[in-house]
Amino acid sequence: xxxxxxxxxxxxxxxxxxxxxxxxxxxxxxxxxxxxxxxxxxxxxxxxxxxxxxxxxxxxxxxxxxxxxxxxxxxxxxxxxxxxxxxxxxxxxxxxxxxxxxxxxxxxxxxxxxxxxxxxxxxxxxxxxxxxxxxxxxxxxxxxxxxxxxxxxxxxxxxxxxxxxxxxxxxxxxxxxxxxxxxxxxxxxxxxxxxxxxxxxxxxxxxxxxxxxxxxxxxxxxxxxxxxxxxxxxxxxxxxxxxxxxxxxxxxxxxxxxxxxxxxxxxxxxxxxxxxxxxxxxxxxxxxxxxxxxxxxxxxxxxxx
Amino acid sequence: xxxxxxxxxxxxxxxxxxxxxxxxxxxxxxxxxxxxxxxxxxxxxxxxxxxxxxxxxxxxxxxxxxxxxxxxxxxxxxxxxxxxxxxxxxxxxxxxxxxxxxxxxxxxxxxxxxxxxxxxxxxxxxxxxxxxxxxxxxxxxxxxxxxxxxxxxxxxxxxxxxxxxxxxxxxxxxxxxxxxxxxxxxxxxxxxxxxxxxxxxxxxxxxxxxxxxxxxxxxxxxxxxxxxxxxxxxxxxxxxxxxxxxxxxxxxxxxxxxxxxxxxxxxxxxxxxxxxxxxxxxxxxxx
Numbered sequence: 001x002x003x004x005x006x007x008x009x010x011x012x013x014x015x016x017x018x019x020x021x022x023x024x025x026x027x028x029x030x031x032x033x034x035x036x037x038x039x040x041x042x043x044x045x046x047x048x049x050x051x052x053x054x055x056x057x058x059x060x061x062x063x064x065x066x067x068x069x070x071x072x073x074x075x076x077x078x079x080x081x082x083x084x085x086x087x088x089x090x091x092x093x094x095x096x097x098x099x100x101x102x103x104x105x106x107x108x109x110x111x112x113x114x115x116x117x118x119x120x121x122x123x124x125x126x127x128x129x130x131x132x133x134x135x136x137x138x139x140x141x142x143x144x145x146x147x148x149x150x151x152x153x154x155x156x157x158x159x160x161x162x163x164x165x166x167x168x169x170x171x172x173x174x175x176x177x178x179x180x181x182x183x184x185x186x187x188x189x190x191x192x193x194x195x196x197x198x199x200x201x202x203x204x205x206x207x208x209x210x211x212x213x214x215x216x217x218x219x220x221x222x223x224x225x226x227x228x229x230x231x232x233x234x235x236x237x238x239x240x241x242x243x244x245x246x247x248x249x250x251x252x253x254x255x256x257x258x259x260x261x262x263x264x265x266x267x268x269x270x271x272x273x274x275x276x277x278x279x280x281x282x283x284x285x286x287x288x289x290x291x292x293x294x295x296x297x298x299x300x301x302x303x304x305x
Numbered sequence: 306x307x308x309x310x311x312x313x314x315x316x317x318x319x320x321x322x323x324x325x326x327x328x329x330x331x332x333x334x335x336x337x338x339x340x341x342x343x344x345x346x347x348x349x350x351x352x353x354x355x356x357x358x359x360x361x362x363x364x365x366x367x368x369x370x371x372x373x374x375x376x377x378x379x380x381x382x383x384x385x386x387x388x389x390x391x392x393x394x395x396x397x398x399x400x401x402x403x404x405x406x407x408x409x410x411x412x413x414x415x416x417x418x419x420x421x422x423x424x425x426x427x428x429x430x431x432x433x434x435x436x437x438x439x440x441x442x443x444x445x446x447x448x449x450x451x452x453x454x455x456x457x458x459x460x461x462x463x464x465x466x467x468x469x470x471x472x473x474x475x476x477x478x479x480x481x482x483x484x485x486x487x488x489x490x491x492x493x494x495x496x497x498x499x500x501x502x503x504x505x506x507x508x509x510x511x512x513x514x515x516x517x518x519x520x521x522x523x524x525x526x527x528x529x530x531x532x533x534x535x536x537x538x539x540x541x542x543x544x545x546x547x548x549x550x551x552x553x554x555x556x557x558x559x560x561x562x563x564x565x566x567x568x569x570x571x572x573x574x575x576x577x578x579x580x581x582x583x584x585x586x587x588x589x590x591x592x
Contacts, residue, residue, distance in 0.1 A: 192502045211561075212565040215562035222534050226500065268574070270542065284566065
């Protein structure tokens with residue numbers, strides 16, 4: 001089973017309704033699991049358009065569904081599992097406003113990850129992009145992250161498409177890794193990570209994260225530190241600082257691990273598989289940034305309050 | 306009602322003056338808790354008096370054949386609480402005369418507690434024993450019943466009469482993590498924080514539980530667990546997968562924040578693990 005992952009470039013509401021409506025009707029006809037995840041202003045009109053198939057299509061609001069790229073991948077995976085052996089036919093419309101540059105980059109990476117995470121799912125995804133309102137840099141990426149682009153009656157393979165690993169690596173080139181001089185530092189010197197948990201928890205609470213978000217961050221930091229202890233090279237330690245709404249925790253060691261670009265993005269089947277740790281870490285915090293080189297290996301965890 | 310001043314104390318922490326109580330849920334708990342009481346006494350060369358209902362009991366916690374000077378086994382049979390109390394008192398006096406620094410007595414009250422006609426006599430004898438124990442600098446007493454064979458109101462009455470409730474010794478305890486066996490349901494109680502530096506001790510404790518059990522569920526009481534790392538969740542999933550086809554590992558009374566961590570990661574990642582009792586205060590007092 002493969003994956004059909006197509007971008008739909010459209011201009012305005014009626015264009016949107018015609019193309020997505022046809023896609024979902026066909027999904028119902030072929031006996032697939034028809035799913036529409038669309039932006040709030042498209043949701044009502046699409047429901048109306050497909051009123052005759054109301055009970056055969058699942059509708060979701062993108063504003064709810066697209067809050068955290070890795071959790072969204074997880075939600076789609078669960079959807080695929082839930083409806084199996086039916087195949088998912090999804091209109092999948094991400095939200096592109098309200099993001100800063102870093103978040104936008106992660107959602108673009110997400111579009112690319114779809115190609116690898118759902119490679120064997122048999123699913124078909126049509127991702128609508130509103131050419132009349134979306135910014136140019138969002139539209140520019142569509143041909144890099146979708147193997148096929150639909151533009152009006154024209155449907156053709158994208159010659160600019162990049163495999164997800166190359167795309168992800170390219171996205172990371174522009175990342176900045178500076179760390180403020182006043183970041184607090186705790187050396188990690190023993191296997192017992194209780195001091196680290198206390199160090200992170202105290203600062204997470206002071207930053208007024210919810211208790212659940214603080215516990216998730218502590219769990220993620222503990223996992224990264226345990227990995228550093230198991231595979232890294234001393235000296236190792238953790239830095240914590242805040243930047244606006246965000247609290248950042250970075251764990252570094254002097255090992256020379258060069259994480260492949262998709263590390264922790266490809267979900268394991270269960271906790272028994274390798275990769276469970278970093279995939280979970282990506283779910284537990286808002287953003288994980290890995291970098292490795294001769295200067296050491298660093299894992300940066302970001303959480304907004 | 307449970308006496309408001311009752312304390313729960315690991316059996317190895319019982320000391321002279323303690324008049325403790327244990328409502329066993331079965332042979333495994335008896336072996337574990339009463340066995341520790343007997344073994345600790347014999348190892349410290351204290352006098353141990355084991356009062357049993359049956360004529361030739363298997364004494365838990367005994368390795369080899371201890372000298373009769375150290376270990377006395379009394380067969381209380383169906384002679385009633387008064388006679389048993391007299392015999393115990395005589396043994397204690399003899400032991401004190403013989404110069405033992407410590408004397409440990411453990412009595413099986415199951416027979417007397419099953420007979421409503423004996424309740425008054427039993428409670429009077431227990432009170433008399435209390436007067437003997439509490440001021441003593443040498444004597445400690447562990448009263449026990451088989452909870453499955455005694456009516457609940459008799460269990461309640463006896464529980465209220467004992468200020469110390471004997472608990473199993475921890476399988477592991479340091480400043481960060483404590484692991485204690487539970488017997489009803491079978492499993493472990495985890496308190497504190499669990500991370501990679503303590504996976505081995507959890508693995509060992511789980512192995513002990515699994516080795517003795519049938520294929521029934523194994524419960525982990527997490528009410529007092531403040532942190533669990535992903536590696537430990539992975540380990541639990543591994544244990545559950547090795548038991549494939551048998552009952553699951555059940556996570557009881559999980560604090561909401563741990564619940565949140567697992568919900569974020571996804572329960573589907575942890576096949577063989579189940580959520581058990583909710584994290585509310587247990588309205589039923591512990592035995």
